[in-house]
Every structure is written in C-alpha cells, then in structure tokens.
Amino acid sequence: MMNDEREPWLEELLQGGEGKMTDKQARIIAAAADLFAEKGYASSSTSEIASRAGVAEGTIFRHYKTKKDLLLTIAKPAIIKLLAPFLLREFKDVLHARYGAYEEFLRAMATNRLQFISQNKRLFKVLLQELPFHPELQQQARETLMPLVLPQLLSVIRKFQDEGSLAPLPPLTVLRLTASGIMGYILAHLVAADQNADGWDETAELEATIAFLAKGLAP
Amino acid sequence: MMNDEREPWLEELLQGGEGKMTDKQARIIAAAADLFAEKGYASSSTSEIASRAGVAEGTIFRHYKTKKDLLLTIAKPAIIKLLAPFLLREFKDVLHARYGAYEEFLRAMATNRLQFISQNKRLFKVLLQELPFHPELQQQARETLMPLVLPQLLSVIRKFQDEGSLAPLPPLTVLRLTASGIMGYILAHLVAADQNADGWDETAELEATIAFLAKGLAP
C-alpha cells in the first residue's frame, strides 16, 4: 500500500485549520499515516517515519512534541471528517429535504461515505486500528458522536418512521442495522479493492445492499 | 479488563491438543492474551507478561521461542475455534437438517457464535486486532476459510434458495449481508457489555436482527 499520492484529507489538513502546514510537516504526516496504516502505530518507529518523509528525525519532534502527538494530529480530525455529513450544521438541510423514502436517503449517505473512505483508505485504516488502544481517540469519538451526530440520525429515523416509510423499531436498533449493512458493504469494497478481486460488481452490490436494507426495514 | 478467570478456550488448550500444558505455560498464555487484548501485541512487553503470569521472564522463552510464537499459539487455534461450527465435518448434519427456513438456521448460528465469542472475549479481541498485522494469521484464516468453510456456507445458502425461502441473489452477496447483520449484532453486544449499558435488550435485539435479515433476504 506504499502510495505516493496524497490522500484528500491530507490536502485539506495542509491548507485548512489553524496554522498552515509547511511542506515538511505534510510529508511527515503523510509518511506517518502511511506507516501507521501499514504496521500499526506501535510498530512504526519515528526513525522510519523520518526517513520515509525525507526529513531528519529531529525535525519530527520540532513539529510534534511526541510520537503520540503525531497520531492524534492524524486521527482526531479523521473522526470529525468521517462523521462530518452527520454533524449538526451540515445535516440541517437533510432533515427538511425531500428524500422520497429511506431508500433514497440511504443511497445518498452510502455513496457519499464510501467515496470518502475509499479516497482516504489509509486514514480510515489507522483510525479503525488504533481506536481500541487510545482513550483520547475514544473520547473524541464519543464527544462527536453522542451530542452531535446521534441525535441527528435518530431524528431522521424518526421522521421516516413518522412518514411510514420505515419499520417502527427502536430508532437505535434501526441505526445499528443500517450501519452494519453499510459498513459491511464498505469493508467488502475495501477488501475487494485490496485484492483486485474481479468478482466484485460495485454498483450491483451497492444496489443489493440498499434494497436489502430498505426491504428489511420496511414497515 | 484484568480478569483472573480463565476463558474456556484456554481450558481447552490446556488439556486438549498434543502436549499437555504445565500450569506455568497456562499462566503465561493467559497473561499474554490478557495483555495483548488490552494494549495490543506490539505494546505488550514480555517482561510485563512475565510479571503478570508470575514467572521469570526467561521462563517465557523456554516455552515459546519468540514473542511472536506466543501470539501465534494464542491466535492460530482461535481462528479454527471461531469457525469450527462451519467446518466440513461438524457441518455435515446441518445440510440435511430440517431447518424450517433460513430464519431458524440464522437463529441457531447466531446464538451459538455469540455465546462462543462472549465467553472468549479476549481471544476474539486479540484476533480482530492483530489479524491486519500478521500475514501468518491472515494465511491461516484464508486456509480455513476458503476451502473448508466458504463452500459449506454457500451450499447451505443455495439450498435455501432452491427451497424458495431465500432471495435469488448471488450467494456471496447473501453471505455478506447476513454476516454483517450478525457481526453488527455481536459487536453491539460486546460494546454494550463493556459499558454495562442498560438500554440493551439482548433477546429483543437478537430477534429484531434475525427478523430483519429474514425479511431483507426473503424472495
């Protein structure tokens, strides 16, 4: 998975946010994300990060106080990015939008997140792999999820239930079932991409998944 | 998650298999699994494993040539155990059994695996977390999955399709959708257990999941 193109999230980090990043900072972050995704945080050495980034080892520590800082710089924003479309602000319009049915809403969300994730594979991989070991990340996730994202999603679900296009199950259950369906699809996509599997028919699978979810959750 | 009760898989390892394990070996394996689950393989030091197991560090290396050996001793059998019910031999009867419909089959499998996994949480956690980083484990997984498990599952699916109780989707797609539904349920269960969440109604969720799968995959 050694890949020299910068993933989009990095480009964004580079410009956006507080202080702009120098080119070297970007190279460091890119190299770190690369390595973390490949071998895991704990097995990646700062010296290898430095050499892959083409900078001196000391330079890393000028910009990031510790190795863990490096991880957090990568992973904390990742949580936000991943959940962005469900955040309070961005989601406002959706609530009042005219999605004909749950199915359409699903399709919109699924394609959008799939695109983000497959464009930022390494970022996603790091997040998934390191989340279990770093309380700071878990907290960050909880903090974004609980007050900002969950309520939004639950109210969308309730809206569709009220409109009669969704089974009257507990909203959290609906969410769980929907999420596992979509995550299952995304993971399969990633695995298929990793192995250049030819048996994988992208759109057919997407449609099957959405149809399955819609049918399974029909009232 | 410091827990002194031995998980069932360890008891089995202790007696079963080739050479019986001494008490110290068992303590080493238990301590290692504990730590690996908690902090990950790479961040667990052999010295901490030793002290948690109450043995000298050297003792570890008398029984397991390297630290990685320790991981493999834990994780390789885990793959088999996890997939055991789907293995060629054990599965034979299922194929000819009178499961009324896909739904019943699902319920049987789901409860069975859920039980195994929640009894062997640490084992399962180690496996999930280390699989991405250890090619040996991936290969072991592929070797059990591809020739021994997959064909079985696919033929069950085809049977139900032939009987008209399952939608005529590609069998692999059916498998994926089913698997993500069940894994989603199991993960939610584990997370809920970890946080002593009260909102979690075990049987209600199981039934909802199975109903959802059955409905979503109905012909």
Added chain:
Amino acid sequence: MMNDEREPWLEELLQGGEGKMTDKQARIIAAAADLFAEKGYASSSTSEIASRAGVAEGTIFRHYKTKKDLLLTIAKPAIIKLLAPFLLREFKDVLHARYGAYEEFLRAMATNRLQFISQNKRLFKVLLQELPFHPELQQQARETLMPLVLPQLLSVIRKFQDEGSLAPLPPLTVLRLTASGIMGYILAHLVAADQNADGWDETAELEATIAFLAKGLAP
C-alpha cells in the same frame, strides 16, 4: 568438522586417569571439544553441548561444576599429552640414544608429534585457540614447559652441539628456529587437510623441512 569418531586422546581420558568415566561423561566431553573447536569456548552454549551429547543440560553440571571446568578437563591434559615425548621420564633414553645426527632426531620428533596432532585435531585446535584467554591454561603450560620440558630439550641440543652436528648458536635460539620450522610444517599439513588441497605432498614436504632445518642449523 562434525565428526563422530572419538579422537584417541578421548579414548585415553576415558580409561586412564583417576576415576573412570561413564559413557555419558565421555559423550559430554566429546561434544564440548567438538563445539569448542568449531565456534570457540565463549560461543558454545552448554545447552548445545548437552543436545549434541544427547544428555540433559543438568547432567553436564552434575559432572563438571562449571562450564569452565569442562574446558579445563579437556585442555589441561592436552598440554601434557602434547608435550609428553619431551617430558623428563619418557625422554631419558633419547638423551643416550644413538641418533646419528640432529637430522635423525628431528625426523623422529616431527613425525611423532605430527601424528599425534593430526589424530587429535580438535583437541589441538581448542588448545591453540583458548590458550590466550585462560590464565589457568597458560600457567599449566608454563609449569610443564619450564621445569620439565625445556631443560630436556636444551640438553639434547647441547649434546648435538658438543658432538659437532649442530651450529653453536644459543640453545634457545636453536630451539626457536627448530620449533617454528616444525610448527610451520604441522600447520600447513592441517590447513592442507582441511581444504583437501591436492598440491600437498606429505613426505616430500616433511623431508624438505627436515633437510632445511638440518642445513640451516649445520655447524
């Protein structure tokens, strides 16, 4: 140089001396000598010695208090054996024997020691390699050499000088020159044997060496 035949010195050790050796002791000594010759004393582990001898590691320490004991058991007698023909007792007759000239004496000694050394290569190798690092061995060597061997050799040399068949150089010088000639021959022989060199004509070289010594040291 892995060789299962026992070298003669071992056979002798086995029977001769104080307490008779058990079979296991002999196997331990043989394995140790083997390994010491191959990798040196410091790089040979007692565990490898044990496994090569086919005994348990503990067994070694039942017979030899420490690893160093093992070395000394091998090497100390070796010094005696190597110098035996020049020792007080055995040498008595030589002093009065009718060796026509220094040349004949040389030939006798050279062939005799060459035979011993090439029959006990491993023993010799260990001695040569470990002597520099073990003061006990050096002392043992000095103790045998200085009072028991040197005087003998010097008086033989003086005898030949008196008889007019040897240059009137300082006896120690004669000894040094003679010794280096013979050692050079023996080392060349061993190296040639080690490499199955075909260019090596055993007897021709021996004769050349002796002729060279005799001529170089002629009065």
Added chain:
Amino acid sequence: MMNDEREPWLEELLQGGEGKMTDKQARIIAAAADLFAEKGYASSSTSEIASRAGVAEGTIFRHYKTKKDLLLTIAKPAIIKLLAPFLLREFKDVLHARYGAYEEFLRAMATNRLQFISQNKRLFKVLLQELPFHPELQQQARETLMPLVLPQLLSVIRKFQDEGSLAPLPPLTVLRLTASGIMGYILAHLVAADQNADGWDETAELEATIAFLAKGLAP
C-alpha cells in the same frame, strides 16, 4: 594491556578512507580493539566497550549496526594493512630492485613487518584470534592473498632461484619455510615484549634467523 595510546593503524583509519571518523567513533573502535584483543570478541560485551570508550551503549549502534560490524571494521582493513607491502602495486619495484641476495630481501621484509606488527600489536592479536571463527574474515584473507599477494611472492622467489641464490625447491615450499621462520621470530619477539624478558637480544636473534633462513635455503 590497557593502553591509551592509539596504535598507528587507528590513526590511519581515523583520517584515511571514505568518511572521516568522529572522535567518538575512534574511541569506540579503540576500546573495541582493546577488549577484543584482551578477552576475545565473543567475551567482550558491548556495554563494556561503551563504558571503556566513554560513550553510551546506544552510540555504538548508531555507528555500527551490529557488534560484528565493529569487529569487521577493525579486522578487514587489518588484513590489507598486514599484507600491504606484498600487494601488486607496492611491490612492483622490488621485483626489479637490486637485492644482492635472498638474504637482503629477507632482512628488508622481516624488519618492515616486524615493525608494523609490534606497533599494532592489538590489531594483530585480534586478527590472529578471530580469523578461525569468522568466515567473512577468512574470505577477505583469501581474496587478498590468492590473487594479489601470492603470485608476487612466488615470482620473487623464482627470480632468486633463477639468479642462483636460492635452492631449487618448489616455490610454495620456500615460501612456507621462510614464512614460518619469520613468524616464529615475530611471535618470539611479541612474547618476549609481553613478559619483559631480558634474555631476548633483538638484533642478534634477527640476524640469527636470517642467517638460518639463508643457509637453510641456499642452493
């Protein structure tokens, strides 16, 4: 033999060659050579090398990837240095020089090499002691010896034979006899130096040795 003066070969290594050495590198090499000579490579610990060099243990490994690297850095060049005067280039003039007889040639070579060796005792000791255990060193020795040194020496010998100042023995035999004579002299010199022996008359012994060689190898 703890000696703080740097032997000449180290001074040369320090400046000469590719990358210049820092002061710490030199101290590390010096300490290592010291210890290797004293206790042998296998019995010298990197921690003792570090403390004798006055650096942290980690520093050693910044400069030399492994302990063996340290040995090779010391020993490989040593082989070249030891054989330098017999190398193709440096030797060219000798072939056409007017050495009156083999005797003069011997005297030149012997004094030259004796001087080098006694100035670089530790280096020589390490080489002699470690050669048997390190195939890399043996190969390096063979590679310099066989194509670059041997042919030179043999042709010098042949030249003297043609001129009638050397016995018509096989050149390799002449070489062996000469070499053992000179090595015997050098070793005796070193031993005498080590023990402050007073019986040792440097020049008398050298002359005796050369006379002996010349006479022994006269036609």
Added chain:
DNA sequence: AATGAATGAGACTTCATTCAT
C-alpha cells in the same frame, strides 16, 4: 527552522546454573 549525533531506558532473547522430582 532543521539537523543528526547522542542518549539511556527498556525491548527481546540467551545462557550458565540450580533444584525438585
């Protein structure tokens, strides 16, 4: 800002030796 040599704590592993069986 950037470097990279230096550090020392700590990682994994080996080993000679002991001791209960």
Added chain:
DNA sequence: CATGAATGAAGTCTCATTCAT
C-alpha cells in the same frame, strides 16, 4: 544419577526524545 523446568543476570539491539550546531 539423571532430568529439564525454572531462574535472573546479562547480552545485543531499538527507540523516542534531547540538544548543540
């Protein structure tokens, strides 16, 4: 006598971090 599991000291080497340049 023999075993081999157990030990803990010591070995080689890695690593995140610091600091003078």
